[in-house]
Amino acid sequence: MPDRAPSKLLILAVDRDDDIGHKAGISTPVIGRQLCIGAGSELSLADPEEADANTIFAAVKELDHVVSKGYEAQVAIVSGRFERGFTADAKIREDLNKILEKYHADGIIFVSDGADDAEVIPILQGIIPVVSVKRVVVKHSKSVEESYAVIGRYLRMVIFDPRYSKLFLGVPGIILLVLGLMSLLGLLREAGIVVLMILGGTLLLRGFDLDHVLSGITRIVSPASYFRIFTIVTMILIVTAGFFQAYSMIANTAEFAEVAQNNDLFVRHAPLLIGSFVESALLLTWIGLEVYFGGALLFHYFRGSVRTLRNMVAMAALAFMFFPIREFALILQNPGRSPVTIVSGLLIGLLLTFIIAAISYDYVRKRPRRKSKVAV
Numbered sequence: 001m002p003d004r005a006p007s008k009l010l011i012l013a014v015d016r017d018d019d020i021g022h023k024a025g026i027s028t029p030v031i032g033r034q035l036c037i038g039a040g041s042e043l044s045l046a047d048p049e050e051a052d053a054n055t056i057f058a059a060v061k062e063l064d065h066v067v068s069k070g071y072e073a074q075v076a077i078v079s080g081r082f083e084r085g086f087t088a089d090a091k092i093r094e095d096l097n098k099i100l101e102k103y104h105a106d107g108i109i110f111v112s113d114g115a116d117d118a119e120v121i122p123i124l125q126g127i128i129p130v131v132s133v134k135r136v137v138v139k140h141s142k143s144v145e146e147s148y149a150v151i152g153r154y155l156r157m158v159i160f161d162p163r164y165s166k167l168f169l170g171v172p173g174i175i176l177l178v179l180g181l182m183s184l185l186g187l188l189r190e191a192g193i194v195v196l197m198i199l200g201g202t203l204l205l206r207g208f209d210l211d212h213v214l215s216g217i218t219r220i221v222s223p224a225s226y227f228r229i230f231t232i233v234t235m236i237l238i239v240t241a242g243f244f245q246a247y248s249m250i251a252n253t254a255e256f257a258e259v260a261q262n263n264d265l266f267v268r269h270a271p272l273l274i275g276s277f278v279e280s281a282l283l284l285t286w287i288g289l290e291v292y293f294g295g296a297l298l299f300h301y302f303r304g305s306v307r308t309l310r311n312m313v314a315m316a317a318l319a320f321m322f323f324p325i326r327e328f329a330l331i332l333q334n335p336g337r338s339p340v341t342i343v344s345g346l347l348i349g350l351l352l353t354f355i356i357a358a359i360s361y362d363y364v365r366k367r368p369r370r371k372s373k374v375a376v
Contacts, residue, residue: 231295242284275332
């Protein structure tokens with residue numbers, strides 16, 4: 001059975017990166033021929049070289065053409081978000097639903113100026129059929145003068161548009177600054193490694209869109225979450241320092257030098273090297289872990305969560321395990337050492353941890369339950 005031709009058409013101009021809002025201050029959706037012409041005029045006045053203004057006028061022209069063919073039609077403008085991506089597509093979907101509440105179209109003629117806007121077609125088709133697509137291509141003269149004008153336009157975009165200036169000016173600026181500082185310090189050889197790390201980090205951020213992910217996280221985290229992030233970073237730094245210090249210590253031993261020269265000696269010297277490493281790294285590692293659980297404890301305490309008790313138990317268990325693990329490291333270095341200390345330390349720590357955990361469980365069990373809040 002053939003599909004019925006749409007009786008009411010919506011000519012839709014799409015501005016995915018919200019130039020109409022960012023440059024002209026116009027909120028979408030915009031519905032109606034005169035309002036769309038006004039919006040296009042304001043955008044043209046704000047930026048005469050903006051291609052989205054041509055898209056709006058092309059949509060109005062398409063409306064006149066469709067109406068002249070005897071169809072009932074309306075024209076509208078929808079926009080996304082400046083940063084594009086998921087939030088932009090969600091905003092376009094929201095705008096379209098608002099339009100359809102006022103004008104019950106049964107087909108869309110999609111008008112855009114590029115492939116980026118065309119990416120939203122599947123989203124629109126999930127709401128209403130897209131019966132036609134019109135691509136607006138701005139004509140440029142091939143003369144040298146106008147070629148320079150086009151190049152100048154893109155250069156201004158690179159310099160003044162934050163979306164591009166961060167990448168094309170910010171990153172080279174950091175690289176030149178690092179090269180200059182390190183050349184003053186006589187570290188040009190190391191400067192090449194630093195530059196490669198900067199370039200690699202930039203490519204990684206943009207390749208996996210991590211900058212948008214991180215900016216989204218910073219918008220949703222609470223002030224207490226920043227405190228927890230700080231404690232996590234502190235823990236990583238302290239534990240890393242402990243491991244580095246321990247490695248530096250065993251690297252200066254005669255046993256390590258012998259193993260480096262002859263790998264067959266590893267089995268003989270492994271207990272001594274492992275014991276020395278654990279003993280040297282233990283204190284800073286335990287401090288880092290205690291900082292982490294202490295930060296988590298305060299984080300949950302500020303939120304009024306019962307997980308505060310869980311972190312208290314974890315901190316106590318870590319404290320009780322410190323001396324048995326240290327004793328284990330000493331036994332690895334000196335097998336003749338008595339095991340009584342490690343066994344007694346483990347048993348006492350296990351008993352005290354059990355008592356603290358039992359008291360915490362009893363408190364949680366008797367604590368009155370809060371009524372859960374369901375977000376509507």
